[in-house]
C-alpha cells in the first residue's frame with residue numbers, strides 16, 4: 001500500500017500521522033504552500049483523504065482529485081464532507097462513531113456541572129487568593145434539573161443516561177419521535193426549550209440544523225436557562241447567544257464548539273456564567289487512539305477490498 005497517496009487535510013493526531021506515514025504515501029496538506037500546484041502535480045496518486053471536524057473534503061477538493069476513492073474522517077460529524085458529491089462520484093466515506101460517544105457525553109455533564117456550580121470561577125477564586133477575603137457565593141444545583149436534548153442519537157442518548165443518574169427529567173427533540181424511549185418528546189425546539197432548564201445541543205450539523213438554537217429558542221430557555229453546546233458551533237446563532245448572555249436574557253452557557261473556531265467571541269471572556277472549551281469533546285488519549293485506529297482500519301479495509309468498518313457512503 002506504500003504507493004497509495006493519502007492526503008491528510010490538517011494536523012489531528014501524531015499517532016495517526018505516523019501510522020499513515022508507515023503504510024501509505026502520506027501528503028500533509030497543511031504544509032503545502034501552493035495548494036493548486038500541488039494538487040495538479042499529485043492528483044493522479046491521491047486515492048484517499050483523511051479529514052476531521054475542522055477540514056474535510058469539499059466539492060472543490062473532490063473535483064480536483066480524479067482518483068479519489070475514499071474520504072475517511074477522524075470525527076463522527078460529517079459536516080466538512082460534501083456527501084452528495086461523494087455519492088455522485090462513487091467515493092466511499094467513513095467516520096468514527098461510538099468510540100467517542102462516552103467522552104463527549106462525559107464532557108457535556110462536566111459542562112453542566114461547571115456552569116451551574118461555577119467550578120472554573122471557584123478555581124480562579126482560590127488561585128487569585130480571594131478565598132482568604134471571604135467564601136465563594138452560592139451557586140445553582142444540577143441534580144434534578146430538567147434536561148432537554150436536541151438530537152437523541154448515540155451522544156444524545158449517552159448524555160440522557162448520565163443526566164438521569166443525577167435525577168434529571170429528560171426530554172428531547174429530533175425530527176421524529178423515538179419509539180424505544182420513555183423520554184418526553186417535543187415536536188419543536190422552542191417547545192423543548194420552554195420546558196427544560198438545561199438545553200443540550202447534540203445533533204448532527206446539516207443545513208437544517210444550522211442556527212437551530214436561535215433568538216426564539218434562547219428566549220424560550222429564559223434568563224435562568226443554561227445552554228450546553230457539544231455539537232457544532234454553527235448550531236447556535238452566536239451573535240444572538242452573546243447578546244442574550246450579555247443582557248442576562250440567558251442564564252449561562254457551556255460551550256465546547258464555536259461558529260468560527262478557533263475564534264471565540266471575546267465578549268464572553270469576562271462572563272463567569274459561561275464555560276468555554278477548545279473543542280475537546282473527544283479529546284482523551286484513549287479515544288483519539290481508538291478514532292485513529294478506526295481511520296486506519298477503514299482505509300486498510302478499503303484498499304484490501306474488504307467491508308468498511310464504519311461506512312457512511
Ligand code: NAP
Pocket residue numbers: 076077078097098100104150151152153154155156173174175176202203204205206208209230231232256257279280281282
Ligand atoms: P448520531 O448518532 O448520528 O445522532 C445524530 C442525531 O441528530 C440524531 O438523533 C438525529 O435524529 C439528529 N438530527 C439530525 N438531523 C436533525 C434535525 N434536522 N433536527 C433535529 N435533530 C436532527 O450522531 P452522534 O454520534 O450522536 O453525534 C452527534 C454530533 O455530535 C455529531 O454530528 C458531531 O457534530 C457532534 N460531535 C461533537 C464532538 C465534540 O468534540 N464536541 C465530538 C463528537 C461529535 P433524527 O435523525 O431522528 O432527527
